[in-house]
Amino acid sequence: LSSGSEVSLSHSNMSESAKPHHPSPQGKGEKSHGGDFSYVGIDAILEQMRRKAMKQGFELNLMVVGQSGLGKSTLMNTLFKSKVSRNKSVQSNPEERIPKTVEIKSISHDIEEKGVRMKLTVIDTPGFGDQINNENCWQPIMKFINDQYEAYLQEEININRKKRIPDSRVHCCIYFIPPTGHCLRPLDVEFMRRLSKVVNIVPVIAKADTLTLEERDSFKQTIREELRANGIDVYPQKEFDEDAEDRMINDKIREMIPFAVVGSDQEYQVNGKRLLGRKTKWGTIEVENIAHCEFAYLRDLLIRTHMQNIKDITGSIHYETYRVRRLNESNGHLESLLGSLPVKRATVFW
Amino acid sequence: MASSDVARQLDKGARPLSLAGHVGFDSLPDQLVNKSISQGFCFNILCIGETGIGKSTLMDTLFNTNFENFESSHFEPQVKLRAQTYDLQESNVRLRLTVVNTVGFGDQMNKQESYQPVVDYIDKQFETYLQEELKIKRSLHNYHDSRVHACLYFISPSGHSLKSLDLVTMKKLDSKVNIIPVIAKADTISKSELHKFKIKIMSELVSNGVQIYQFPLDDETVAKVNTTMNGHLPFAVVGSTEEVCVGNKMVKARQYPWGVVQVENEHHCDFVKLREMLICVNMEDLREQTHTRHYELYRRCKLEEMGFKDTDPECKPVSLQQTYEVKRQEFLAELQKREDEMRQVFVQRVKEKEAELKEAERQLQGRFEQLKSRHAEEKAALEEKKRLLDNDLTSFGNRKTAAALLQPPGFTVNGKKDKDRKKWVKLFCLCFTAQHSSALMANFELFFFFILIHLFYSVFQFWLHVKT
Numbered sequence: 001l002s003s004g005s006e007v008s009l010s011h012s013n014m015s016e017s018a019k020p021h022h023p024s025p026q027g028k029g030e031k032s033h034g035g036d037f038s039y040v041g042i043d044a045i046l047e048q049m050r051r052k053a054m055k056q057g058f059e060l061n062l063m064v065v066g067q068s069g070l071g072k073s074t075l076m077n078t079l080f081k082s083k084v085s086r087n088k089s090v091q092s093n094p095e096e097r098i099p100k101t102v103e104i105k106s107i108s109h110d111i112e113e114k115g116v117r118m119k120l121t122v123i124d125t126p127g128f129g130d131q132i133n134n135e136n137c138w139q140p141i142m143k144f145i146n147d148q149y150e151a152y153l154q155e156e157i158n159i160n161r162k163k164r165i166p167d168s169r170v171h172c173c174i175y176f177i178p179p180t181g182h183c184l185r186p187l188d189v190e191f192m193r194r195l196s197k198v199v200n201i202v203p204v205i206a207k208a209d210t211l212t213l214e215e216r217d218s219f220k221q222t223i224r225e226e227l228r229a230n231g232i233d234v235y236p237q238k239e240f241d242e243d244a245e246d247r248m249i250n251d252k253i254r255e256m257i258p259f260a261v262v263g264s265d266q267e268y269q270v271n272g273k274r275l276l277g278r279k280t281k282w283g284t285i286e287v288e289n290i291a292h293c294e295f296a297y298l299r300d301l302l303i304r305t306h307m308q309n310i311k312d313i314t315g316s317i318h319y320e321t322y323r324v325r326r327l328n329e330s331n332g333h334l335e336s337l338l339g340s341l342p343v344k345r346a347t348v349f350w
Numbered sequence: 351m352a353s354s355d356v357a358r359q360l361d362k363g364a365r366p367l368s369l370a371g372h373v374g375f376d377s378l379p380d381q382l383v384n385k386s387i388s389q390g391f392c393f394n395i396l397c398i399g400e401t402g403i404g405k406s407t408l409m410d411t412l413f414n415t416n417f418e419n420f421e422s423s424h425f426e427p428q429v430k431l432r433a434q435t436y437d438l439q440e441s442n443v444r445l446r447l448t449v450v451n452t453v454g455f456g457d458q459m460n461k462q463e464s465y466q467p468v469v470d471y472i473d474k475q476f477e478t479y480l481q482e483e484l485k486i487k488r489s490l491h492n493y494h495d496s497r498v499h500a501c502l503y504f505i506s507p508s509g510h511s512l513k514s515l516d517l518v519t520m521k522k523l524d525s526k527v528n529i530i531p532v533i534a535k536a537d538t539i540s541k542s543e544l545h546k547f548k549i550k551i552m553s554e555l556v557s558n559g560v561q562i563y564q565f566p567l568d569d570e571t572v573a574k575v576n577t578t579m580n581g582h583l584p585f586a587v588v589g590s591t592e593e594v595c596v597g598n599k600m601v602k603a604r605q606y607p608w609g610v611v612q613v614e615n616e617h618h619c620d621f622v623k624l625r626e627m628l629i630c631v632n633m634e635d636l637r638e639q640t641h642t643r644h645y646e647l648y649r650r651c652k653l654e655e656m657g658f659k660d661t662d663p664e665c666k667p668v669s670l671q672q673t674y675e676v677k678r679q680e681f682l683a684e685l686q687k688r689e690d691e692m693r694q695v696f697v698q699r700v701k702e703k704e705a706e707l708k709e710a711e712r713q714l715q716g717r718f719e720q721l722k723s724r725h726a727e728e729k730a731a732l733e734e735k736k737r738l739l740d741n742d743l744t745s746f747g748n749r750k751t752a753a754a755l756l757q758p759p760g761f762t763v764n765g766k767k768d769k770d771r772k773k774w775v776k777l778f779c780l781c782f783t784a785q786h787s788s789a790l791m792a793n794f795e796l797f798f799f800f801i802l803i804h805l806f807y808s809v810f811q812f813w814l815h816v817k818t
């Protein structure tokens with residue numbers, strides 16, 4: 001990128017392109033001569049940063065929440081085009097399949113694409129919403145999320161801390177809404193209300209191939225109104241928009257949530273091409289066709305455009321909120337406890 | 351749809367997975383870079399060197415701008431640091447550059463404490479960052495990072511070896527900041543001397559155990575370049591912001607009668623190497639080293655100094671929170687004790703003051719009583735005098751009435767006075783009539799003359815009557 005731009009001493013805003021064209025790695029004899037004396041080389045830092053990121057690799061932790069049978073595992077497999085979640089149909093005993101309480105199962109994978117390495121962790125929550133009495137079924141999930149924050153906090157306040165603290169915090173929680181076509185159920189409202197304060201929630205309408213387009217639109221409308229009425233702020237949150245450009249992009253997304261998705265990990269032949277889809281007697285639903293379902297939008301949002309933003313919001317907002325609350329409450333907690341103990345030696349176990 | 355190859359293992363516990371199609375997370379580095387662009391970058395350089403060695407000029411040349419520096423005096427009593435922040439922009443990258451210069455370094459007679467202000471400055475930047483990190487409500491991503499990322503140490507071109515001041519200073523700083531030594535004003539040394547000088551400097555640094563910054567070799571793309579550059583340390587630089595016409599181009603150079611030293615000519619000096627290493631290739635690594643090595647070291651030392659540990663005597667991990675809480679309780683208890691002491695002292699003082707005031711009040715009371723008694727006395731004396739006077743007055747009155755009884759009527763007791771008055775009246779009349787008689791010569795007038803006399807006599811009689 002030796003475009004000969006001058007280094008200017010200024011405080012002005014600069015315009016940025018949506019996707020920067022990164023310069024080729026600067027070899028030794030490539031640029032320093034050539035008669036361009038106003039080039040300093042500050043923009044080479046972008047390349048350095050990119051190199052560093054590629055070397056370090058990335059981490060992503062996704063949580064899927066929804067009743068069993070809504071297609072969570074299939075959707076994960078479709079998103080990452082591999083067998084991320086093990087198929088549950090191998091289990092024969094139906095009683096064994098539905099756990100008594102909500103379990104949290106976390107599986108990690110190393111995936112790589114074009115030199116970019118990522119450690120993907122999918123956190124499954126079998127048993128959510130499956131019991132007869134579903135009160136407080138969000139509690140194990142809340143506890144898990146807070147435990148991850150706690151682990152990160154403990155690492156961070158160590159004296160000898162690691163060069164890179166392993167990030168196991170849940171970046172995004174995908175919530176599956178059953179396609180009833182009417183409105184949100186009390187369980188959905190309750191869960192999303194509680195969890196939208198601690199984690200980024202992306203609601204999706206599961207198995208959307210049971211809804212016609214009109215039903216889908218009205219269902220989405222109802223859901224959006226109910227979310228607004230209950231004060232539930234799902235990702236992308238309105239209050240975290242950084243500037244006008246951000247707001248514009250996010251407004252478009254907000255008009256589309258919840259995404260109506262169909263998941264499939266089987267390929268079929270459609271018009272001479274092999275596509276992922278669901279084959280039925282009345283036609284084949286193409287998963288990646290935006291006329292059929294909104295899977296492509298979800299994939300783009302989660303992976304291609306907003307992944308870094310999701311991680312940033314988790315790290316700088318949700319985690320910081322947890323940290324503030326935690327440090328404040330530990331002050332109060334310890335004060336009452338230490339009031340009666342001698343000050344010299346006090347070991348309090350959490 | 352390109353298929354990908356088998357992934358390398360990032361760490362244990364994660365199984366590798368192969369992707370059957372294009373997922374799209376290869377745009378992650380771009381997303382990261384985009385975010386960094388919108389946030390902007392921060393870079394802080396510290397320049398240490400004697401006054402007049404060319405620090406400001408080199409900075410100007412390096413960043414191709416005029417930083418508006420003025421010459422410092424040689425008579426500073428102490429080494430001071432002057433930090434200036436600039437916002438630079440090149441294509442779409444914004445850089446917030448802070449240049450810190452030492453003022454008066456090496457000018458004092460006694461240079462023993464010269465390094466101290468520099469060390470203090472660096473520590474202070476670490477301290478502010480640590481404070482921000484330890485805060486409860488913090489905003490690290492908005493925080494303007496002022497920690498020193500690179501330190502350019504300017505060696506004067508004596509051609510022999512390092513000065514002891516240089517060695518001492520660099521030794522103190524090598525664990526706190528990335529030191530990059532440069533030979534300033536390299537156009538005063540010839541090529542062969544320069545080669546020997548560089549070898550001498552490096553061997554001195556090694557033998558004294560000074561850890562200067564080595565360009566990183568772990569990334570394949572830049573390892574080769576960095577290895578070569580590591581061999582050229584310390585860079586011999588020449589700085590200049592003036593342009594001279596050479597051939598048909600304008601180049602940054604210094605013009606001498608015997609020739610022109612071109613700054614960006616690699617045969618003349620190592621300026622281009624310095625710029626490439628410092629900015630184009632290793633800026634991010636410098637920042638990372640500062641954060642992960644120097645800052646962590648500082649943080650560790652500082653926290654251990656404050657008494658925090660990671661494990662307590664039973665080797666159970668003690669959370670920072672607990673120790674912090676314990677310390678906080680101790681501190682609060684001490685605060686309480688001091689407060690009580692102060693309160694006691696205060697009460698004591700109040701009592702003393704009260705006693706003093708009471709004493710003063712008593713004294714005033716005494717004086718007042720005294721005054722009152724004196725007044726009473728004086729009043730009594732005056733009353734006595736008044737009585738005497740009254741007595742005199744009454745006796746005099748008595749004498750007066752007695753005297754009045756003895757005198758004939760028409761004459762008051764004050765007869766003498768009246769007699770005098772009568773004498774004057776008589777005289778006045780005689781004069782008046784004499785005057786008129788002298789004016790009157792005819793018989794006719796004689797008649798009037800006698801009437802006048804009669805008039806005067808009756809007036810006089812009347813007046814006497816009135817008088818009695």
